[in-house]
Amino acid sequence: MSIPVKRTMFAADFLKPDESCENLRKKDDVAETAEDDEDAINRIRNNAACKIQCWWRGYRTRKIVKIRKRFKEELYGMKKIRKLKRPNQNANSIMEMYKKEMLKKKLDEDFINLINDERTRLLQVRSPWMMEDISDHIRDWFKEFYEKTENFHPYPDPVKKGTVLVVIDETMTPMEFQQTLGKKPMTKEEKKKLRDKEKKEKKKKKEKLKLIKMKEAKRRKKLRDAGIIDIGYELTASQPIEKIEETMKTYAKDWRNVDEYLNKNHDPIKEWVTEDELVKIHQEVRGLVDEYMRVEYELLREALAKDNNEKYKALKVKYPKKKKNRKKKKPKDMTGDRTLESLYHELKDGGIIEEVSHKDFDEFIADFNFVADDTRNEDDLTTWGPAKGDIKMVIQESMLGMGEFNIPKPKSLLLIGPLNSGKKLLCQIIASELDAVFMNLSPEKTYKYADDLKYFLHVVVKVARAFQPTIMFFDEAHRLFWKKIPPEAVNIKPRLLGPSIASKILKPLKKNDKIVVVGTSSMPWAAKGGIKRAFQKVLLIPKCDYGTSFLLWLELMTENAPDDMPEYAYSALARVLQAYNSGDINDNINQTLSIDRKMRLKNEALDPNEFLEYFISKNEPPILPPEEKLMVKFNKWFGKSNKLQKLRNSYIAQKLAKASKRK
Known part of the structure; x- marks a missing residue:
């Protein structure tokens, strides 16, 4: 597309005739010839328009190429986008964090209110039916045992979670119970022998595991001394990591089919709350029903003893022991009277x-x-x-x-x-x-x-x-x-x-x-x-390498230099001043690019020698990078205080000793 250009009226007579004006006659002649020759006028117009379009398109293309080059350099990490630090940025982040905390408090309160309301509703609606279902199930259990054995299974104690054992089938079957009826109860000596036997078996298992671990440790030590890495040996994961993995699995399972994008108000999922509260209420109700059914169980046993002309003896109930809150002696507080x-x-x-x-x-x-x-x-x-x-x-x-x-x-x-x-x-x-x-x-x-x-x-x-x-x-x-x-x-x-x-x-x-x-x-x-x-x-903390030095110059120069500053030799500066500490480089850039120097950047280009002058001539004594002897001293002391470094040093010493013996 051609770019619209304002046409110049070459035929217009802008010069007034004046005797003092030289070359006036020549210009009048040119104007007369231009008026007569329309082809010449159009040629001049077209040449002017083409010239303007050519320069405009060249400028536009160079600008696009420059933008693309800048984008590639930023993408590859060769140039850094300047970060604008706003004066109220920290205050805004604190305010935003405060708003989020207040929102979280409100959501937590709503969640607690939902739990309380749902619990109240379930207690009113579902708890009577739960009690009836549990009691019917326990009565069926009594009836099953009486029809098959003409006796009643011992009622599970609260210590063993009560009649939950009946639900999960951890009680004896009628056939197993029938076999135990004819047996005599164990004496104290027999019970003691059984306990001792179980203790000995546990002790033997522990000793076997200990021997296996000792053998495995010796085998791995031999391999480590020989310089062989045992890939088959796996380190056991720590408890926090196992908990995190379990949490991640449950999260993936529960939230797989939940779309949180539709939940804009962050409302809790009511179905999950109902399920959790039903489980809790069921456990509480079962405890109450167990107490009532225990009374019914004893009445049935008493009636059965009368029918069989036997002496009735109530069973002892084992309740879970309550933990005694032992008050620890608190040490004397020297500042107990102060806030x-x-x-x-x-x-x-x-x-x-x-x-x-x-x-x-x-x-x-x-x-x-x-x-x-x-x-x-x-x-x-x-x-x-x-x-x-x-x-x-x-x-x-x-x-x-x-x-x-x-x-x-x-x-x-x-x-x-x-x-x-x-x-x-x-x-x-x-x-x-x-x-x-x-x-x-x-x-x-x-x-x-x-x-x-x-x-x-x-x-x-x-x-x-x-x-x-x-x-x-x-x-x-x-x-x-x-x-x-x-x-x-x-x-x-x-x-x-x-x-x-x-x-x-x-x-x-x-x-x-x-x-x-x-x-x-x-x-x-x-x-x-x-x-x-x-x-x-x-x-x-090691001394700077090339990568760290390059990032320092790139980041700090981007922050301190103006936006219109041309490209600079960050890589060369990083290579030459690589050994200097990060704090020295930071001070150098801040003092070299002072306010006065930034104001003169448009007229006086920044010379890399200015950064060298800061280290050498502007400071007395001159700032030098840490010596190699100093870093060797640090590494030597660190090697004596680090366990892994000690193992590494001992292994290298053993390897060198073996190599010297071979020679």
Whole structure:
């Protein structure tokens, strides 16, 4: 299609004749010739229109190609879409969460009201018929036994769930009962011998299972020492995982034919409520009917004894024993006369409880190690080890137990790594994601409580339990177990809380408590062995690899640079500055792309040397990446504190010893 173009009237005389105007005569001649020659005018018009259309189509095509290229780069991860951070984004998310919680409360109330109403209706309508059906069934059972054996089966005791045994056919048949009538009752000695025999059989079975497990363990150890992996051996699943799997199966079964899209008001399914309440009412009614029918059963036995001229003796009824509520002696509460709010404000005023800004795991930019298996060497079993993305995933999985599910979790976690590698950021992210109380128990915060340490620890543990989830944070935790205290750190008494972490903080915590002790350390080798007992799980934050470095430059430059900034060499920057820590790269981008520099970007293009200048010339002394010796030191200490790393090191040592013997 041709694009409409505004036609120029070449015949119009826009110039007025003036003696001072040069070349006026020439233009008049051109106008006269143009008026006479219409073909020349049309040719000029067509040439002008074609020229405009050509330039317009070229511009439009280049724009489409640029948009497609940008889309492909974003799709492949070469470019990042800029995230617009709105100032009220956090407030809106909190408001939305509050609305959802209020809606959930309303739906829960409606559900409870429906259960109560349905229960009342079923008790009025169905319970009389249930009682009649149960009593008729028990009477038929009496009649069946009397017609076949001229006697009555012993009435099931409440301990064994009463007449439920009749329904599930766990009572004796008339023939079996007839055989027991002629037998003499067992004496006490015979009963004792039978019990002893059963105990011996159970003991033999346990010993056999133990021997089988011992043999299996020895066989697997031989294979492991020989470097063979037993694929046929399967680890047993934990109880929480089994429960989750069962829940998933029941969910898939129950909700297979339910279409929730039609249920816009989130109304409960009434049929399921009716079924559940009928089961509960049936159990309650059966208990009542059992008591009434037991009286009828005794009357029948008494009448039968009179007919047979026998002595009547009522059967003893075994009821389930009621559990005695033994009151445990509560330890003396040092702050029993004070409210929890006052204790909370006391810690907050003392600087122990800190407010953490809203952060999420997306702010810890990291990539996974995708080449670990490809770089494995069969001779020495060396790999590149986990990347920062792997450590981030492990931390996320470790914190699952801090939620609603009772999943096993570590009571204490220690993050080690070089300075500015993101350890403290991870601790703040954990507290922010969990919406937890953040207690900073670092030495510079706690040295002032040295005079009454027992009271301070009591208040900390009490407040932590009351306001769960809670994060207890120790910055540079190696200071709590310092081998030798530097003179400048004597005033803050760094070893004050070190011995108390295991005994006074971790020991009182239960499995279900949503409390975690988190520490960071950049010099773990400077601490005594007590640090390994205080922290159950240790994670080493590795230095940046290419993937993490590339993501850092891509994400941070996209956030800090303006929208109209041209394409930049993220890959080259990531490769050259790969060894630097993530915190150093973040500071570099924030300071290099200052407000003044952003304003000059249109006139002065950004030079990669500016990022190098920040590390080398703008700081004294210059910022350098962590040395290889330092990372070797971290790996060596981590290898001594990690169980799996210990096994790996011992296996490598055995393999090297065998190889040296062969030579």
